[in-house]
Amino acid sequence: xxxxxxxxxxPSITGVxxxxxxxYGRPIVKEPxxxxxxxTYFFTGGLAGASSVLSAAARLSGNEKLARTxxxxxxxxxxxxxxxxxxxxxxxxxxxxxxxxxxxTSPMNVGSWVLLISxxxxxxxxxxxxxxxxxxxxxxxxxxxxxxxxxxxxxxxVLVADTAVPVWHEGRHELPWIxxxxxxxxxxxxxxxxxxxxxxxxxRRVAVAGVLTEGALMQAMELRLGTVGEVYHQGxxxxxxxxxxxxxxxxxxxxxxRARKSRAAAVAGGALVCAGELCxxxxxxxxxxxxxRDPKYVVESQRRRVERNGTKATTKxx
Amino acid sequence: xxxxxxLATYGDEQQERVGFFTDTSVCIGCKACEVACKEWNxxxxxxxxxxxxxxxxTGELSANTWRHVAFIEQDKPIYGNGDGGTGLxxxxxxxxxxxxxxxxxxxxxxxxxxxxxxxxxVVVQQDICNGCGYCVPACPFGVLDKRHLAPAPDLPxxxxxxxxxxxxxxxxxxxxxxxxxxxxxxxPTKSIQFGPLDExxxxxxxxxxxxxxxxWNGAQLYGRDPDDGVGGFGAxxxxxxxxxxxxxxxxxxxxxxxxxxMWKNMLVAAxxxxxxxxxxxxxxxxR
Numbered sequence: 162x163x164x165x166x167x168x169x170x171x172p173s174i175t176g177v178x179x180x181x182x183x184x185y186g187r188p189i190v191k192e193p194x195x196x197x198x199x200x201t202y203f204f205t206g207g208l209a210g211a212s213s214v215l216s217a218a219a220r221l222s223g224n225e226k227l228a229r230t231x232x233x234x235x236x237x238x239x240x241x242x243x244x245x246x247x248x249x250x251x252x253x254x255x256x257x258x259x260x261x262x263x264x265x266t267s268p269m270n271v272g273s274w275v276l277l278i279s280x281x282x283x284x285x286x287x288x289x290x291x292x293x294x295x296x297x298x299x300x301x302x303x304x305x306x307x308x309x310x311x312x313x314x315x316x317x318x319v320l321v322a323d324t325a326v327p328v329w330h331e332g333r334h335e336l337p338w339i340x341x342x343x344x345x346x347x348x349x350x351x352x353x354x355x356x357x358x359x360x361x362x363x364x365r366r367v368a369v370a371g372v373l374t375e376g377a378l379m380q381a382m383e384l385r386l387g388t389v390g391e392v393y394h395q396g397x398x399x400x401x402x403x404x405x406x407x408x409x410x411x412x413x414x415x416x417x418x419r420a421r422k423s424r425a426a427a428v429a430g431g432a433l434v435c436a437g438e439l440c441x442x443x444x445x446x447x448x449x450x451x452x453x454r455d456p457k458y459v460v461e462s463q464r465r466r467v468e469r470n471g472t473k474a475t476t477k478x479x
Numbered sequence: 480x481x482x483x484x485x486l487a488t489y490g491d492e493q494q495e496r497v498g499f500f501t502d503t504s505v506c507i508g509c510k511a512c513e514v515a516c517k518e519w520n521x522x523x524x525x526x527x528x529x530x531x532x533x534x535x536x537t538g539e540l541s542a543n544t545w546r547h548v549a550f551i552e553q554d555k556p557i558y559g560n561g562d563g564g565t566g567l568x569x570x571x572x573x574x575x576x577x578x579x580x581x582x583x584x585x586x587x588x589x590x591x592x593x594x595x596x597x598x599x600x601v602v603v604q605q606d607i608c609n610g611c612g613y614c615v616p617a618c619p620f621g622v623l624d625k626r627h628l629a630p631a632p633d634l635p636x637x638x639x640x641x642x643x644x645x646x647x648x649x650x651x652x653x654x655x656x657x658x659x660x661x662x663x664x665x666x667p668t669k670s671i672q673f674g675p676l677d678e679x680x681x682x683x684x685x686x687x688x689x690x691x692x693x694x695w696n697g698a699q700l701y702g703r704d705p706d707d708g709v710g711g712f713g714a715x716x717x718x719x720x721x722x723x724x725x726x727x728x729x730x731x732x733x734x735x736x737x738x739x740x741m742w743k744n745m746l747v748a749a750x751x752x753x754x755x756x757x758x759x760x761x762x763x764x765x766r
Contacts, residue, residue: 182721182723182724183723183724183726184549184551184723184724184725184726185530185532185535185726187538187539187726188539188621189620189621189723189726189727189728190616190618190619190620190621190728191615191616191618191621191622191623191624192615192616193612193615193616194612194615194624194625195612210752211752211756214752214753214756214757215756215760217757218756218757218760218761219760221757221760221761222760222761222765224760224765249611249612250609250610250611250642251608251609251610251611251612251625251626251640251641251642251643251644252608252609252610252634252638252642252643253609254635255590255607255608255609255610256609258590258592258607258608258609259589259590259609259611261590261591261607262589262590262591264588264589264591265742266586266587266735266738267586267587267588267589267613268587268738269587269589269611269613270589270590273589307753308753310753311748311749311750311752311753312745312746312749314749314752315745315748315749315752316745318745318748319738319741319742319744319745320613322737322741323587323617323734323735323737323738323741324583324587324613324616324617324734325583325616325617325618325619325621325728325731325734326616329616330734330737333737333740333741333744334744337741337744337745337748337749338744338748338751341748341749341751341752342752344752345752345755345756348756349756358766359765359766360765360766361766362763362764362765362766363759363760363761363763363765366759366760366763367755367756367759367760370755370759421766449616453616456723456726459728460723460728460729463728463729463730463731464729464730466730467729467730472707472708472729472730473704473706473707473708474701474702474704474707474708474722474728474729474730474731475699475700475701475718475721475722475729476687476699476700476701476703476704477699478687478688478690478691478698478699479691
């Protein structure tokens with residue numbers, strides 16, 4: 162081992178007399194170790210889950226073209242998802258250990274099962290569709306995919322909220338809803354890109370409704386979060402939040418207007434909304450990392466709770 | 480008094496719950512605990528870093544540090560009510576995994592790699608952990624982390640890094656052999672005390688009363704009460720200032736306490752997604 166001395170890149174604040182309310186500004190909770198695959202999966206998982214619903218609903222309404230496209234989009238996203246998740250593991254060859262137990266206290270375990278079921282169902286339905294055979298099997302499989310799709314699209318909100326990361330745990334009421342709305346927006350947008358405008362009305366409506374709902378929910382979450390919500394306006398999370406809003410609003414405006422007639426506008430609008438939804442997942446991801454990095458968010462939210470309810474964590478004399 | 484989650488499943492094999500009482504008022508900052516822990520548990524070297532933060536060149540608990548001695552230099556007197564800059568004190572605290580009664584890391588672990596031992600402690604099974612990293616942000620104390628160093632011999636040849644999560648085992652192997660954990664064994668001042676948790680709590684109460692009677696400034700127990708947000712720590716502390724001064728959360732809560740409510744909320748959101756997309760598709764035209 163080399164004996165290189167490194168400093169941690171900040172001035173020492175050990176000077177006697179300084180009243181420190183943190184330990185040299187070091188984080189209290191550990192930043193998530195997850196890398197780029199995880200926020201990307203939040204997007205693909207959402208796209209997959211909501212596309213399955215869109216496909217089944219389109220089939221119910223007799224819109225075969227939309228049903229088929231949404232099914233294929235969903236299956237593609239379902240197949241990419243496990244690859245992303247496995248790639249993020251520290252020990253990828255042990256990915257199947259996720260399925261050695263059934264554990265409701267672990268959103269990641271529950272999510273692995275949901276992904277297995279919805280991915281299997283969606284892939285089966287797509288194969289039947291491609292072969293144009295086994296119609297009863299296709300119907301059953303797409304029904305299973307449509308029912309497991311919404312949990313797939315929303316459990317990731319619970320996954321991040323079920324941590325000690327302040328901006329995630331405090332946002333637990335809104336996150337599954339935001340992820341659900343974002344999933345709907347991306348599924349509608351993706352289908353709008355690949356279906357002729359004359360058959361893509363429902364997809365465009367779903368995309369626009371998703372974008373509007375998610376925008377309102379993000380505002381509601383920031384209001385509730387108070388101080389810690391400021392991370393959504395700072396650093397990379399801030400930039401990504403703005404990008405998410407801008408792209409999704411521009412894209413849904415196109416989808417709501419020109420895309421009704423123009424294929425090119427539909428492709429552009431759909432792509433913009435999808436890019437916006439990807440940015441949204443990244444914004445949430447980066448906000449979590451940023452809030453874990455600064456001990457003040459942990460201390461401030463817990464101190465507020467202590468002022469309100471007292472605490473049993475410390476026992477003072479007397 | 481709440482029993483540790485999962486302990487009852489051991490039946491006849493269940494042992495008395497053991498833990499640590501770390502009394503920081505007698506810690507001299509010798510770091511014998513850090514060294515003993517590294518030696519006994521074969522924890523790899525993770526680089527030499529000069530932090531400039533008092534005598535602390537370790538920094539924090541991590542995959543490769545399971546005991547960490549914190550050093551805080553304060554312009555506060557040891558005795559008295561703490562007002563005014565009439566003295567200097569040097570706080571030292573040997574931090575460790577808290578072995579929570581309700582442990583978030585154990586709850587969220589998707590593989591069952593993290594488990595409750597028959598002694599009531601929390602341990603990672605290294606042959607099961609697949610390095611998903613979920614326990615890392617779930618722990619309210621930031622104890623667990625992924626090891627990025629070279630792979631261990633039991634891992635496949637293609638592995639570039641260890642990739643698994645590591646933390647204090649409360650020397651599970653030593654407990655099995657009837658020994659106390661390495662850090663407690665090495666501690667020269669009995670700042671780290673090992674024993675049955677009930678006994679440690681009584682000892683801590685007596686110590687707190689003594690320090691209070693002697694007029695020590697800021698003495699408080701941390702994690703002693705079984706009714707706190709994690710059901711009490713298996714490894715608790717006597718501190719001489721508020722927890723955040725030592726880099727500890729002032730009111731830690733096990734995140735899974737809110738999970739039933741979160742699942743219900745998610746199901747409503749999922750149902751709304753299903754109904755919303757279906758309605759928007761069925762109602763309204765095809766164009």
